[in-house]
Amino acid sequence: MTQVDFIRGRTRMFGIVGDPIAQVRSPEMITWELQRRGVDALLVPLHVPAADFEQTMASLMRLVNFGGFVITVPFKTRAMALADRFGLQAKVMGSINVLVRRPDGRWSADMLDGMGCVAAFKQRGIRIEGRCLTILGLGGAGGAIACAMAAERPRQMRLHDLSAERRQFITDCVARISPGTLVECGPPRINDADVLINATPVGMLDDDRLPIDVTALPPKLVVFDAIVMPEQTPLLELAERCGCTVVRGREMMLGQIPQLVDRLLDPDAITTA
């Protein structure tokens, strides 16, 4: 009867809030990171119906043994209203993916989606500062990646998205985070870019298209694809064939885990500077 050693009455609880919830990977990945650090804590899936979000969160945030929440689709923007204090990425993006109770009972929040991408690059020793980045797609993931990458002070960023409004919004975000970075919007092009980032859904699951109209890539290019399924997208396949350095969506997901856990365990890790 004592073969379950991962959950007890006194186990600290965290939750991931989304609708739907079955597809999320945080429960096993964040719980593993918590246990790796020797913390008696668990992150559980909480499927909150979209129509009930605000009311349900008000209740969940009063659960005494829940210290924080990871926020996922479709609540990242609506969840802004739940917090009192914001990290820089959240402030700029206007959306959050982590919400943590402070000792005074108020709540801090931040948006770490893009920081997982930065962490993956750092993990691989790939420099961003001073370099030229092309980013395809500025939706939730692409916008977060652009803002997190901007904080690393690239020389130039080329932003591509079908929505002019979204291009303008992310351009403004990048300018606030890194005034020294040259931002260019326009049709997808690589030429002298150092890093190519795909944050569009093109290449996901059975989609065999490339997100950019090319037949070859320069071998000095670093190619990142935010897509997690499949691991090997058509873009990454081409990149590997051309001898490029390849960074995978899975690495971004893994890169975000320690940062999420840092903040779940210590709201002061969310810096508002």
Place this chain on the structure above:
Amino acid sequence: MTQVDFIRGRTRMFGIVGDPIAQVRSPEMITWELQRRGVDALLVPLHVPAADFEQTMASLMRLVNFGGFVITVPFKTRAMALADRFGLQAKVMGSINVLVRRPDGRWSADMLDGMGCVAAFKQRGIRIEGRCLTILGLGGAGGAIACAMAAERPRQMRLHDLSAERRQFITDCVARISPGTLVECGPPRINDADVLINATPVGMLDDDRLPIDVTALPPKLVVFDAIVMPEQTPLLELAERCGCTVVRGREMMLGQIPQLVDRLLDPDAITTA
């Protein structure tokens, strides 16, 4: 990163609701029973502040991936209002400790606290039907035990409690469940009893008193103590010294687990007959 195999996005969730919550044993015991049955499910502690109970439960009951709740102190009576359909024990006692969503979205509830005691006796092959029981203490645990034992049709029950109101209430409950059982209220006495049940807190933790004024017990007596901590109470110590058969609080707790899990997984296991 795949060393956590007990929780995923699609894991079915159950919760135990109480205030406080750190002391509960259901998370590890019920989760173990769920896993033993091959069900990908978990029961997590939910510390709901007493002042917020009704409002918080309304939200928790809307979580799509939570199928049911175990209810513990101090909510067992207040939680009656949350269900639409009740098992016999709940109906008689006016309190519940399990609340399960039915396929039609409504909620069934029952009170299994006493059935764990009955299960422990059955597990040990100790007959209740036709025998004489002395029950000391008719609070939450004692009342539930009296009602569950009544369903086994004992010949006689001697009920002892300081509160006359409580004695009358449980006497009425027993009469509804088992009209053929002779119920007697009065000061604690054993004489020709077959089974002695302690459901008072006397003997808990460092309390070295006996719940009944005796120096010896007849060896044919079966002695049960609902106290879980310590496992060996002064009453059980005396009973063992006198050669009595002894049933422990821990056996009652264990006895209830499969019954709780039966109902969490299948609300139709709550029969209203």
